[in-house]
Amino acid sequence: MTVNVPLPVTDAIAAVDAWFEGLGRPFLGKLPADDPLLAGRGKVGWRISTRGHELLVLVDAAFPFSRPNCYLPIATRAMPHVERDGKLCLRNPELPGDPVSAISAAIGLARKLLADIAAGAEDDDFQEDFGLYWAQGCYGHPARLLGLAGAPSAFSAWMASDTALYGFRNRTDAERWWKHRFGQSAAKVHRMATIALDVLPHPDSYPKTAIELWELVERRSKDGTAILRECLDQCPKSLLVTLTGFAPSGRAHAASLYLSRKVDDRKVPLKRRVIVGASRTGPLSIERLCEDFNVRRLTTQALDAASSRLPYAERDQLARSRVAVIGCGALGSGVARLLAKSGIGQLFLVDPDTMGWENIRRHQLGAGFVGLNKAKALAHAIAQENPDIVSITPHGVNIQTVLAEEPALLRKMDLVVACTANWAANAAIDNYMVVHGGPVCIYAWMEAHALASHAVLVTPDKMFALGYDAAGNPPMTTSISERPAPVECGGLTTPFGAIELAHAEGLAARLAMDFLRGRSTKAEWRTWLTDAASLADAEGAWTPEWLASRGEPNPLGEIVSAEWQ
Incomplete structure (x- = not known):
């Protein structure tokens, strides 16, 4: 029986260098030491050309006792199984006894993924893993939701702590959960808009503004516009909006946005009476309502995620x-x-x-x-x-x-x-x-x-x-x-x-x-x-x-x- 004995780290890098040099024209050279992807101690990277893309292969200081990762230069358009920083989501094996095989296996899986993407075989992944793509590029307090994955359009309830926003189907669920978790009654429960979408959006269509949110709801929801309109008509200082829907496999999703009202040039919060008074002849247009809100996409967590193994x-x-x-x-x-x-x-x-x-x-x-x-x-x-x-x-x-x-x-x-x-x-x-x-x-x-x-x-x-x-x-x-x-x-x-x-x-x-x-x-x-x-x-x-x-x-x-x- 042959036993692969792990190489010392320096020998592993040297062996991989030699392997890349042997590729000939596809090898585009090593990443320069000042490349942002190499920030951190001991990282090394190589560049190759494959399937019409430049592919970056990176290892960290623990290699070969860690898994190599593959990256694409950050693209303007979202791609399935590609994170915001260009990292490909691969399940390549860890092969500490054979660093060259570990690199080769990672590249092989990356090539297959790129081929599947080009053929459209992975297009449904944007909906299957909707929550993961939604979370890319989100910062700040997360939204933590209970019982809202796949929920129908409805007025729901939300509340806030110092570290997160919490969304629930109704006020009763909100107050009960808060009492159980924190041992005290909730200070304030707000109204939230839960909007069911017929088709979950592509990452390139995630709303960045309130009017883009409105247009998405108009296109993709049968009954969400009335709920969103009523919430906006109240001109709240802040509003939590949760989009729900199902992937083609039947997997339920929910993801939230936080709308906060803008301030005027004098840095004074815009009062509801000012907005209403600005239009004395009738209700404000949706464009006028939307322009008064900033929108932030929130990392969304399911408080009931632990039960997901059951139907x-x-x-x-x-x-x-x-x-x-x-x-x-x-x-x-x-x-x-x-x-x-x-x-x-x-x-x-x-x-x-x-x-x-x-x-x-x-x-x-x-x-x-x-x-x-x-x-x-x-x-x-x-x-x-x-x-x-x-x-x-x-x-x-x-x-x-x-x-x-x-x-x-x-x-x-x-x-x-x-x-x-x-x-x-x-x-x-x-x-x-x-x-x-x-x-x-x-x-x-x-x-x-x-x-x-x-x-x-x-x-x-x-x-x-x-x-x-x-x-x-x-x-x-x-x-x-x-x-x-x-x-x-x-x-x-x-x-x-x-x-x-x-x-x-x-x-x-x-x-x-x-x-x-x-x-x-x-x-x-x-x-x-x-x-x-x-x-x-x-x-x-x-x-x-x-x-x-x-x-x-x-x-x-x-x-x-x-x-x-």
Whole structure:
């Protein structure tokens, strides 16, 4: 087998120099040291002629342990997959052991891209990656949008902080998000124009002035002109306008512009009454309105970008889902956080306990929350981390009290996840489900030393309690251990670690998501079993009953599933 040994950096540059010299006429020489593209320590560049273009190939001081980049001299017209500074967006391989091959591969991909551009094969990229092209050349505060990608034309809401502008579908969403993220009510909510375009514009057509914006909306939007006109008629000091639309693939986009009113020669802000008074015979023309505004294109960020891996319909469905997590201890807190990060819009948390120092290595909340109720502290933390969540309601009491005081609460849920590790609480939940015929409930728990964890999905036609005796003892456990559990039941020690816990959290949260997405519809019992090394650390073993029923587990750990009888 041949092993490529990386060359010293100076030898790598010398080898690439020799390779370029060998190209003959296509090689146009090295970039001069004072070229702006070489600003920075240790950069080197070469020039070649290929496919009717001058192509620049640059490496930085880390080469050959970094990827070479290709540039075109900055063009006046936008080109697909070419950034504003002329850099080509390539996925060339990193080949630290062979610098010449790394350069050759980059040039080969650049040549293919130039050929595809010339053939028109990449024209749709301006719409597919609309947000990336829009952001090129944008400076200043970004616009951060929630739920506006692909949204229809409408009056929307926006607000500003010291570092960004924020846009939302409506005032309710704006105030809720702000309260979740910053813990206080928004100071001022403004009206915004959201305008849906039939076709997203080419970079050469991005509006630079207010009248160009108006002309774009006139050409590309069926219903946006009325909204934009009404906003401009109000002569605001500033206005956020968001353009939305879809790429040919169906990918949704949104991008914003900031309109600020100009000042007159005396440096005094133009008052609305002055503008209105300037035309006493009727409304101002759109040309007259537009000339009073400056326009700045904004880098646009999606506050809900994290949910983009799911289809749009599923995202909306999950945002409407109502899930109760009963028990917000080590396991339940992790399950609740995973569900929030997965897009569940409405969470209800139930736990009477207080955070203690013994919790901080295994609980989602750390030392800063010691002394606080787990459900209430977790609700605050999740809302701040995921401010787009619709609602998160804590109940700092046990589930028995909740059922007594709000007997209809669980009936409103799409799913209940019980992580109580308490037989009486689970029995109360199970009894409630039988009496009311649902909803579906997942019961999740861990065995001693976290050698195994379980998640059982119980449908309305089943009962969880039928798997246990009257005292809550199961007919079959998965593991046994020679090492006794802490006598204080974890009050002063941690009987398992965060890594073992992560498997249990993922097991229960995944089963919950599979149910909510329609992938698991029957009563099901999933079990995670630890690896052989962790089993030995705990002086544990698999029970004979488990081995007879399920067989020997994988020594690297595994998840198994069976029907819940």
